[in-house]
Structures are given as structure tokens and as C-alpha cells.
Amino acid sequence: MKVESITFLSDLKDVRDIFDDNVDVAVKLDDGHEYIVVVATQKNLLTLMNNEKSDFLSPGDPMIIVRKLTKKVVEDAIQVYAENNGYYLKFYAAHFDIKTLNVLKDRKVARSKLLDDLLEKGESIDIENYDLIDFNINNL
Amino acid sequence: MVPQVPFLPVEGFTPQQIVRNARDRAESAIAEKLAPLAQLADDCQEAYNEYKVYKEMSSTLSKVSKKVRKDEDTSKGLDKLEEQLKNGELHAGRGAKKLPGTKTVFYMRSGGEARLFFKYSDKEKGAVEVIAESDKDNETRVINNLKKNYE
Numbered sequence: 698m699k700v701e702s703i704t705f706l707s708d709l710k711d712v713r714d715i716f717d718d719n720v721d722v723a724v725k726l727d728d729g730h731e732y733i734v735v736v737a738t739q740k741n742l743l744t745l746m747n748n749e750k751s752d753f754l755s756p757g758d759p760m761i762i763v764r765k766l767t768k769k770v771v772e773d774a775i776q777v778y779a780e781n782n783g784y785y786l787k788f789y790a791a792h793f794d795i796k797t798l799n800v801l802k803d804r805k806v807a808r809s810k811l812l813d814d815l816l817e818k819g820e821s822i823d824i825e826n827y828d829l830i831d832f833n834i835n836n837l
Numbered sequence: 838m839v840p841q842v843p844f845l846p847v848e849g850f851t852p853q854q855i856v857r858n859a860r861d862r863a864e865s866a867i868a869e870k871l872a873p874l875a876q877l878a879d880d881c882q883e884a885y886n887e888y889k890v891y892k893e894m895s896s897t898l899s900k901v902s903k904k905v906r907k908d909e910d911t912s913k914g915l916d917k918l919e920e921q922l923k924n925g926e927l928h929a930g931r932g933a934k935k936l937p938g939t940k941t942v943f944y945m946r947s948g949g950e951a952r953l954f955f956k957y958s959d960k961e962k963g964a965v966e967v968i969a970e971s972d973k974d975n976e977t978r979v980i981n982n983l984k985k986n987y988e
Contacts, residue, residue: 792973
């Protein structure tokens with residue numbers, strides 16, 4: 698998917714240590730949507746844990762991890778994450794409430810069950826990837 | 838730098854006493870060196886603890902705040918950030934950033950969707966004004982609005 702624009706939502710000049718920080722980045726794709734991702738350095742993960750005085754990072758949205766926070770490195774990473782229809786960029790920027798997340802999981806289960814049934818009957822499994830958007834898992 | 842402590846046999850003292858004495862001297866030397874830093878940290882902590890937080894949102898940004906708070910996780914995240922702002926914990930979540938294009942606006946970011954925009958109050962010392970609340974979907978829109986309205 699084509700990246701139309703990449704905007705840093707804080708100034709990279711304000712980054713004290715390019716090896717230890719994170720920034721919000723807005724990415725506009727050619728589907729007309731904007732996706733916000735957090736780009737962080739590996740070292741910053743440790744700093745965040747230290748800030749939280751914890752041995753693990755508290756739950757949060759996934760971050761794109763880079764070696765250093767420079768314009769080029771961040772832009773290169775985002776271009777790669779935008780490949781394959783922007784799958785990983787969209788995945789990293791996604792936010793679902795728990796109900797939506799459950800529906801997505803149910804859909805996957807239902808689709809898998811449908812494929813199993815078709816294979817069992819010896820029928821074609823040439824179904825559309827986007828079948829089963831409307832389904833009721835209770836009918837399975 | 839760790840101060841050098843001579844470890845020499847001293848007549849009339851057991852090895853344990855010599856070690857204990859050396860350790861005490863080392864500890865007090867370190868404490869003396871670190872005292873100004875500790876004092877500064879305490880002062881900062883005290884100052885941070887005195888933050889008062891007010892909400893000063895425009896009607897447009899109030900509507901955005903209301904909308905994003907419809908999401909339970911975002912709302913909880915914003916409440917937590919506000920609490921951490923009161924305590925001066927600006928490194929909380931993913932940390933605070935200065936809003937580019939402004940000199941006075943900063944924003945805190947949770948590990949999830951919550952984004953809390955604030956400025957230090959001109960009217961009251963030790964007070965901060967929350968001027969916008971957002972999630973990631975509305976972040977660019979809120980930032981553009983703030984850039985227009987704040988220096």
C-alpha cells in the first residue's frame with residue numbers, strides 16, 4: 698500500500714537520545730485513512746520499564762521498534778510496515794474495544810469451522826476470504 | 838565515581854572492624870557527594886506534588902474529549918494520566934512530549950490510546966491546565982487545533 702505522508706507528532710529535534718526515546722507518527726495511506734503508530738527504540742523499552750519500576754512493560758498498543766530515532770530509519774521502517782496492503786501498519790495502529798476483538802476472533806473460529814466442514818464433505822474450499830463477515834457463532 | 842578507601846591493616850582492630858570502618862567511610866563519602874542531588878530530587882518531588890490540575894478546554898476540544906471518553910479504556914487511560922500529571926510523573930506511560938510548533942503545550946501519552954494535552958498555568962504557580970484530551974484517531978486533529986490556538 699502506498700504511503701502518502703509521514704508526519705512526526707513531536708519534533709525529532711527535541712529527542713535527547715536518538716537511541717532511547719519514542720515518538721508518535723501519523724501515516725497517511727492511499728486508502729485515505731490515517732494511522733497513528735508509536736515508534737520506539739529498543740533501549741527505550743528498558744527505560745519505560747525503569748520508569749514504571751517494573752520488570753515488564755505494562756499492557757499497551759504495539760510499537761514499531763527501531764535501532765535509532767532518525768527521520769530516515771523511521772520512514773524506512775514505516776514503508777516496510779505498509780507493505781502487503783498495509784497489514785502490519787494497520788495492525789499496529791488498530792484499536793478495538795473488547796467486543797469487536799471478540800467478534801473478530803469468533804469470525805476466525807467460524808471460518809475455520811466452515812473450511813473443516815467443506816473439507817469433510819469433500820467440497821470445494823474455494824470460498825472468498827471475506828465470507829463470514831455476517832455470522833452467528835451460536836449457530837455452529 | 839566510588840571514592841578510594843585505603844584497606845590497610847590497622848593495629849588494634851580486627852579485620853571485621855577494619856572492613857566495617859572502611860564501608861562506613863565509603864558510605865558517608867558517597868552520601869556527602871550525593872546530598873545536593875538528593876536534595877534537588879526531594880525539592881522537585883515536593884514541587885510536583887503541589888501541582889493543581891484544571892480543565893480549560895475550548896468548546897470544540899471539549900466535544901472531542903467527550904467523544905473519546907465514550908471508550909472505556911481511553912477514559913481510564915486519561916484519568917490515569919491526569920492523576921500522574923498531578924503527581925508530576927511526566928515520564929508516565931510512553932512519556933510526555935512538547936507539541937511541535939508551540940512553546941507552551943505538552944502532551945502525555947498512555948501505552949494505549951489516551952493522549953492528554955496540557956500547559957503550565959500563567960495565572961497560578963504550580964498549576965497546570967488540561968487543554969485537550971484525545972485518542973490516537975483524533976490526535977492529529979487535536980494537535981492542529983492546538984497549534985492554531987496556542988503559541
